[in-house]
Amino acid sequence: MADVDDLILISVDDHLIEPPDLFADHLDAKYQDRAPRLERNDAGSDVWVFNGIAMETVALNAVAGRPKEEYGMEPQSLDEVRPGCYDVHERVKDMDAGGVLASMNFPSFPTFTARVFETSDLDLSSALVRAYNDWHIDAWCGAYPARFIPMAVPMMWDPEACAAEVRRCAAKGCHSLSFTENPAALGRPSFHDPHWDPLWKACVDTGTVVSIHLGSSGKMAIPAVDSPPDVMITLQPMNIQSAAADLLWSRVIKQFPALRIALSEGGTGWIPYFLDRLDRTYEMHRAWTQQDFGGKLPSEVFRERFLTCFISDPIGVEMRHHIGVDNMCWEADFPHSDSMWPTAPEELGAVFDKHDVPDDEVRKMTHENAMRWYSFDPFTHIAREDATVGALRRSAVGHDVAITPLSTRVRTPDEKLEGFRARARRAVAAG
Amino acid sequence: MADVDDLILISVDDHLIEPPDLFADHLDAKYQDRAPRLERNDAGSDVWVFNGIAMETVALNAVAGRPKEEYGMEPQSLDEVRPGCYDVHERVKDMDAGGVLASMNFPSFPTFTARVFETSDLDLSSALVRAYNDWHIDAWCGAYPARFIPMAVPMMWDPEACAAEVRRCAAKGCHSLSFTENPAALGRPSFHDPHWDPLWKACVDTGTVVSIHLGSSGKMAIPAVDSPPDVMITLQPMNIQSAAADLLWSRVIKQFPALRIALSEGGTGWIPYFLDRLDRTYEMHRAWTQQDFGGKLPSEVFRERFLTCFISDPIGVEMRHHIGVDNMCWEADFPHSDSMWPTAPEELGAVFDKHDVPDDEVRKMTHENAMRWYSFDPFTHIAREDATVGALRRSAVGHDVAITPLSTRVRTPDEKLEGFRARARRAVAAG
DSSP states (O other), X not given: OOOGGGOOEEEEEXXXXXXXXXXXXXXXXXXXXXXOEEEEOTTSOEEEEETTEEEOOTTTTOOTTSOGGGOSSOOOSGGGSOGGGTOHHHHHHHHHHHTEEEEEEEOSTTOTTOGGGOOSOXXXXXXXXXXXXXXXXXXXXXXXXXXXXXOBOOOTTOHHHHHHHHHHHHHTTOOEEEEOSOXXXXXXXXXXXXXXXXXHHHHHHHTOEEEEETTTTSOOOOSSTTOOHHHHHHHGGGGHHHHHHHHHTSHHHHHOTTOOEEEETOOSXXXXXXXXXXXXXXXXXXXXXXXXXXXXXXXXXHHHHEEEEESSOHHHHHTHXXXXXXXXXXXOOTTSTTOOTTSHHHHHHHHHXXXXXXXXXXXXXXXXXXHHHTTOOGGGTSOGGGSSHHHHHHHTTTOOOOOOOOOSSOOOHHHHHHHHHHHHHHHHHTO | OOXXXXXXXXXXEEEOOOOTTTTTTTSOGGGGGGSOEEXXXXXXXXXXXXXXXXXXXXXXXXXXXXXGXXXXXXXXXXXXXXXXXXXXXXXXXXXXXXXXXEXXXXXXXXXXTOGGGOOSOHHHHHHHHHHHHHIIIIIIITTSTTTEXXXXXXXXTOHHHHHHHHHHHHXXXXXXXXXXXXXXXXXXXXXXXXXXXXXHHHHHHHTOEEXXXXXXXXXXXXSSTTOOHHHHHHHGGGGHHHHHHHHHTSHHHHHOTTOOEEEEXXXXXXXXXXXXXXXXXXXXXXXXXXXXXXXXXXXXXXHHHEEEEESSOHHHHHTHHHHOGGGEEEOOOTXXXXXXXXXXXXXXXXXXXXXXXXXXXXXXXXXXXXXXXXXOOGGGTXXXXXXXXXXXXXXXXXXXXXXXXXXXXXXXXXXXXXHHHHHHHHHHHTO
């Protein structure tokens, strides 16, 4: 096993927090006065205000660099988070210090499917999606081409328009689309409806991966409104199994044999059992359910078409040959609480060591699979010897990575618990 | 590894179909005319009629002994299923032929929580639960004491009355209670509410295991109304993860340190990853969520308090030391489609062989754990040498175990698919 310093790390799942000036340079002038704007409310929280609604999730769970006592659903303002959450230049310094060469960044306040942009004026809504994608691809990722895998957000209200947006973004070098784990849960036709076919065709034509992040069905994973937060934290990554099953057995997989899907932040340790369930279901029930994958088993189809990822996941790494080493990627989840920034490389290296993972498999999981799946090649911009954990960290000497309380508003654990419960009550009330 | 003929098999999860005369000898005379009764409707289906409602799930998925083309949500009448589903004498012959020494049988038409018995007249409702339990314990199990682990059904409408019923049944030798994976989903207080404390206390006092079967929240595991049946079949055993997490992090586990829970038909291959998630959640978040398991890790608490089970589950058996060999049991799921009757012993033996499971671990998983957890000792009634797969099968020579079409009403796969879709539509409509 190679030294941690020699690893090259590409993360396929991180998060950015949108800066206040997001729409300034990328939205048509005629819509500027209607664009979402970041305001500080009377409680001292930063909220995005749009279409008459104030959204309080500006920096949900962006706790990297803070002590565990400060974890929780908060923070709620930009001055409670590291600047690397919303400033790309600071972000790259945080990546350097964390040993991360490149990263794919999911959106925050617009939700994973940009559904907050949907209004009765779909021209405005579409303009906002295009502006967001232009900002993300050209300004955020474009500032450091070696360091970011660009990702677009969809127009959920119109598959044809969404397909056109995928093609437009692909022409700019973007080969990832953030989508939902369950369009039916968002009130749209399900994965089993031909409704979405124009979108799948655009993704296939452009080599765009459909990146499905956990939590993108708009539901909180809680059995009861009074379930402790630990229940949700435990279950969140496991619920993506539902999307994996729904897509695997869908017509989409058969009708679009080149379509590829990423299960973002989905973990990997559950997959061996899942694949066994798929094959057993096929063996026992296909005679009446009429499923047909040609000469293949569903587990083989899964390995060809689904990208999986993990943070450290000792079980997934131990069972990697049951999963498929060619479709496992590493992820960092910066700046959320699952992230181990800035010591993620050490924790990952320890898992590789424990299971004696050979170098070629390490390379696949740490960066080669991500490069191939997302058509991303950082080495046209940076030399390999400058891209390692060790080299990046040497370039970041002096950047402050101490774990320190950052809150301007210190909350007690009791207040944090109540914050979670209030969110749960709102989620359950909203159905 | 021992010969399959030498295995001793106790199954902790099977199902019975209620016979028409269930209430005849066990319900007070004053309620006889209001008891549920089995009627054949105009479509030729047997339906239980009670309280003005006709229930069409008389024999849901009871397809043991039928060819795979006949699998599905049906059959819908007693003459479409093996008599061993509803006749205890035939059942024991089916068990003999399948090499199964003993079995715990969950209810069918009353649901896992007997909630169909709830009416505005709670005296009637309680009388029905007591009659059901008396029939199950005294008539069904009592006919062959070596062959059945008795299990009671609850009175969900009253924790005090339910506690009293648990004590009454325990006095008759019953140490298992069928319960729900999520009382909140049934419109009751959740696992986090002290509401249920009298029940937990009764279970602890009497050594009664709370047996939680998948599907016992009254919900169908489908992401969308038009998801293919394969999605539900794949996901069903995985959804019990939600109950496991909800209970593990609940106050119940801490307040009642002797309470034990079985995750019935839950499978085992998902557990290593689940335990890793539990411990990681505890490590990362307990500072704000205020969870406290004393000096133990949540994975240790899980191994002490939760019984798991599997049919063959090659991944679970391979990973058994991550799960806990002392809390894994075998199950048959007779007469449902996951069952491999009558060749389950051979399929189980092949998995044990593949992973070189030593004899002492085989004994634990095949029968010793079930005996200890459920306070059940068949060997006071039967000699060990007569209890093996080989001995039981020798006693059943001549019993018909051929896989043959049994349907009096043959349905095409298309009709079966439509039957599933109709159920899905009803489930989604019912919320």
